[in-house]
Amino acid sequence: xxxxxxxxxxxxxxxxxxxxxxxxxxxxxxxxxxxxxxxxxxxxxxxxxxxxxxxxxxxxxxxxxxxxxxxxxxxxxxxxxxxxxxxxxxxxxxxxxxxxxxxxxxxxxxxxxxxxxxxxxxxxxxxxxxxxxxxxxxxxxxxxxxxxxxxxxxxxxxxxxxxxxxxxxxxxxxxxxxxxxxxxxxxxxxxxxxxxxxxxxxxxxxxxxxxxxxxxxxxxxxxxxxxxxxxxxxxxxxxxxxxxxxxxxxxxxxxxxxxxxxxxxxxxxxxxxxxxxxxxxxxxxxxxxxxxxxxxxxxxxxxxxxxxxxxxxxxxxxxxxxxxxxxxxxxxxxxxxxxxxxxxxxxxxxxxxxxxxxxxxxxxxxxxxxxxxxxxxxxxxxxxxxxxxxxxxxxxxxxxxxxxxxxxxxxxxxxxxxxxxxxxxxxxxxxxxxxxxxxxxxxxxxxxxxxxxxxxxxxxxxxxxxxxxxxxxxxxxxxxxxxxxxxxxxxxxxxxxxxxxxxxxxxxxxxxxxxxxxxxxxxxxxxxxxxxxxxxxxxxxxxxxxxxxxxxxxxxxxxxxxxxxxxxxxxxxxxxxxxxxxxxxxxxxxxxxxxxxxxxxxxxxxxxxxxxxxxxxxxxxxxxxxxxxxxxxxxxxxxxxxxxxxxxxxxxxxxxxxxxxxxxxxxxxxxxxxxxxxxxxxxxxxxxxxxxxxxxxxxxxxx
DNA sequence: CTAGGGTTAG
Numbered sequence: 234x235x236x237x238x239x240x241x242x243x244x245x246x247x248x249x250x251x252x253x254x255x256x257x258x259x260x261x262x263x264x265x266x267x268x269x270x271x272x273x274x275x276x277x278x279x280x281x282x283x284x285x286x287x288x289x290x291x292x293x294x295x296x297x298x299x300x301x302x303x304x305x306x307x308x309x310x311x312x313x314x315x316x317x318x319x320x321x322x323x324x325x326x327x328x329x330x331x332x333x334x335x336x337x338x339x340x341x342x343x344x345x346x347x348x349x350x351x352x353x354x355x356x357x358x359x360x361x362x363x364x365x366x367x368x369x370x371x372x373x374x375x376x377x378x379x380x381x382x383x384x385x386x387x388x389x390x391x392x393x394x395x396x397x398x399x400x401x402x403x404x405x406x407x408x409x410x411x412x413x414x415x416x417x418x419x420x421x422x423x424x425x426x427x428x429x430x431x432x433x434x435x436x437x438x439x440x441x442x443x444x445x446x447x448x449x450x451x452x453x454x455x456x457x458x459x460x461x462x463x464x465x466x467x468x469x470x471x472x473x474x475x476x477x478x479x480x481x482x483x484x485x486x487x488x489x490x491x492x493x494x495x496x497x498x499x500x501x502x503x504x505x506x507x508x509x510x511x512x513x514x515x516x517x518x519x520x521x522x523x524x525x526x527x528x529x530x531x532x533x534x535x536x537x538x539x540x541x542x543x544x545x546x547x548x549x550x551x552x553x554x555x556x557x558x559x560x561x562x563x564x565x566x567x568x569x570x571x572x573x574x575x576x577x578x579x580x581x582x583x584x585x586x587x588x589x590x591x592x593x594x595x596x597x598x599x600x601x602x603x604x605x606x607x608x609x610x611x612x613x614x615x616x617x618x619x620x621x622x623x624x625x626x627x628x629x630x631x632x633x634x635x636x637x638x639x640x641x642x643x644x645x646x647x648x649x650x651x652x653x654x655x656x657x658x659x660x661x662x663x664x665x666x667x668x669x670x671x672x673x674x675x676x677x678x679x680x681x682x683x684x685x686x687x688x689x690x691x692x693x694x695x696x697x698x699x700x701x702x703x704x705x706x707x708x709x710x711x712x713x714x715x716x717x718x719x720x721x722x723x724x725x726x727x728x729x730x731x732x733x734x735x736x737x738x739x740x741x742x743x744x745x746x747x748x749x750x751x752x753x754x755x756x757x758x759x760x761x762x763x764x765x766x767x768x769x770x771x772x773x774x775x776x777x778x779x780x781x782x783x784x785x786x787x788x789x790x791x792x793x794x795x796x797x798x799x800x801x802x803x804x805x806x807x808x809x810x811x812x813x814x815x816x817x818x819x820x821x822x823x824x825x826x827x828x829x830x831x832x833x834x835x836x837x838x839x840x841x842x843x844x845x846x847x848x849x850x851x852x853x854x855x856x857x858x859x860x861x862x863x864x865x866x867x868x869x870x871x872x873x874x875x876x877x878x879x880x881x882x883x884x885x886x887x888x889x890x891x892x893x894x895x896x897x898x899x900x901x902x903x904x905x906x907x908x909x910x911x912x913x914x915x916x917x918x919x920x921x922x923x924x925x926x927x928x929x930x931x932x933x934x935x936x
Numbered sequence: 937c938t939a940g941g942g943t944t945a946g
């Protein structure tokens with residue numbers, strides 16, 4: 234059929250008039266070529282109506298396809314109106330609509346279209362299923378997906394494999410890796426897409442080990458894989474620490490010339506970083522010629538997860554110099570590093586940037602932000618962020634509760650816990666770490682015991698070793714050492730107390746000068762693992778505090794003779810003008826060390842004049858030993874505070890973060906410094922915050 | 937006429 238067509242140029246406002254001289258049987262290529270706008274489509278439509286070609290099903294269908302799919306960036310309104318005018322649309326027409334709706338992200342409407350198809354008794358064909366399954370996959374509509382699976386089985390379109398691949402993807406996206414695997418296993422032939430769909434399911438459901446195993450199986454059976462497979466497998470390798478397989482893949486990539494695929498190299502960077510080889514990751518990252526936001530984010534996250542937070546922030550600065558815009562994922566790692574370092578100014582800038590760039594405040598980003606504020610002692614800002622978050626999950630609540638607990642607001646923490654329950658958010662084991670430490674830091678022993686019991690009884694949460702640790706900490710801090718000891722003895726058979734539990738008790742013994750339980754705790758630590766120098770030092774201080782200096786020295790001698798592992802060196806950091814400065818006890822690596830020691834001496838003299846007396850026991854031990862490690866006046870937080878005093882203007886609060894628990898002497902000294910120098914001093918130690926002001930501390934000397 | 941990938945909080 235050939236028809237001459239001419240369209241009056243007067244009606245056309247687009248730059249190029251459409252001249253159709255011959256109307257072909259299949260107008261699709263023509264429409265594809267000429268139709269750039271809805272307006273063009275209108276003209277064709279008018280023509281088809283005028284010539285009554287629209288009544289031919291094949292022409293109508295082709296036209297519908299043009300409206301639904303070819304004009305990719307137009308909304309579906311027009312296609313819908315065309316579709317609705319069809320009398321008795323067949324499955325192909327429905328397929329076009331479902332495909333178009335899915336393509337343009339109207340997944341919900343696509344599923345509704347499929348339902349309508351069923352209601353009007355139009356039988357779906359083999360082309361229907363992949364499209365509607367894709368829509369279900371996007372929506373994570375597991376129920377609908379299962380129904381479609383049922384129909385598919387009944388109709389038996391199983392030959393092509395397209396539908397099964399769709400099913401695997403759908404189940405994968407709905408977090409049902411197990412069902413996805415079943416579909417996969419039942420397929421008679423599996424192409425690379427089926428394999429990759431299953432891998433992606435494992436990735437989305439966090440089934441890392443399964444992914445690694447599946448890839449081993451692929452290798453054993455000599456099954457072909459591609460670069461997409463390798464990306465998934467490398468991600469899994471990182472999560473389970475499968476370095477050997479990861480390196481095998483790296484060699485494969487090099488041997489097969491795949492190094493130019495940036496996504497693949499990014500996965501490699503991620504794999505090395507997560508397996509603890511950050512420097513290897515960095516050298517691969519450096520070799521990448523095109524680094525996108527994901528590559529940068531992966532590397533920053535690598536530093537962050539390896540506890541190399543200063544390098545994470547420094548790389549973030551490089552990223553900005555390279556003019557790569559960070560996204561919300563980048564910011565999660567950056568905030569996490571800021572939190573770890575106590576980099577308040579830097580994190581505040583990130584918060585500002587998030588607002589300015591209108592980055593979506595996802596649950597993850599919101600939680601990272603409130604965690605950051607809580608870790609910097611700005612708990613009011615945490616609460617503010619929490620309230621602004623449109624969506625929160627159990628972790629957001631738990632982080633807030635933990636934050637309130639460590640900032641000494643145990644009562645508020647428990648209030649949020651109650652609020653959480655009224656909102657029917659199911660608490661988990663992490664929530665209870667927060668709740669129990671709230672009780673611990675605020676001395677709410679009775680409440681803590683109740684909650685621990687309730688955790689098992691009412692919430693059916695199996696306490697982990699960490700929860701037992703919280704209880705020991707709580708009882709120990711409250712001076713109930715005997716009860717804490719009994720509590721450990723009565724731990725269930727399958728929950729053997731670890732060294733950390735006994736260290737917690739040992740630390741409490743130092744506070745309450747309990748020699749007997751202290752000695753017992755050290756023995757238990759020795760039975761379990763290599764003793765750290767810190768353990769010996771604690772027992773030595775306990776002896777000294779009750780006047781048993783001979784024993785105190787004996788323990789120290791033993792420590793030296795045995796050549797024990799050194800404890801984690803004390804490290805304190807302070808942010809001045811956006812730069813993080815780190816101090817170690819007796820640190821002379823710092824380029825300004827002389828000035829800092831002078832400032833520290835001056836500061837210590839200043840508080841001595843005001844009546845501060847150095848902790849006698851510790852000072853005596855020190856005087857007789859000249860033990861550098863324990864030199865009380867050069868504890869890292871004193872150096873950091875002295876640095877803060879000389880580097881910031883009068884009246885500015887000083888914020889210091891340290892990696893260990895603050896010692897008695899530093900605590901007393903800092904109280905005095907806050908009074909004498911009229912400064913607010915906020916010290917974050919390993920477990921909580923101390924807000925010092927006017928000679929007092931927010932922890933009420935209870936920590 | 938149908939189908940595929942990476943980075944994320946305690």
